[in-house]
Amino acid sequence: xxxxxxxxxxxxxxxxxxxxxxxxxxxxxxxxxxxxxxxxxxxxxxxxxxxxxxxxxxxxxxxxxxxxxxxxxxxx
Numbered sequence: 001x002x003x004x005x006x007x008x009x010x011x012x013x014x015x016x017x018x019x020x021x022x023x024x025x026x027x028x029x030x031x032x033x034x035x036x037x038x039x040x041x042x043x044x045x046x047x048x049x050x051x052x053x054x055x056x057x058x059x060x061x062x063x064x065x066x067x068x069x070x071x072x073x074x075x076x
Contacts, residue, residue: 014027
């Protein structure tokens with residue numbers, strides 16, 4: 001469901017939207033896609049930060065396991 005809203009944008013931003021939309025879509029479609037893309041990037045960034053925190057929290061244990069495995073490898 002679409003909800004009608006009103007926003008105020010700078011003139012140069014409107015010109016850029018008109019330029020990049022190529023006249024194929026209306027401004028609302030273009031802005032909606034841009035906002036969706038931005039929100040997806042933000043969500044992905046948050047997931048990456050959360051994943052990194054998990055890895056960093058377990059780094060010592062993972063490094064010890066890796067050292068143990070390497071210790072038992074045969075020299076070539």
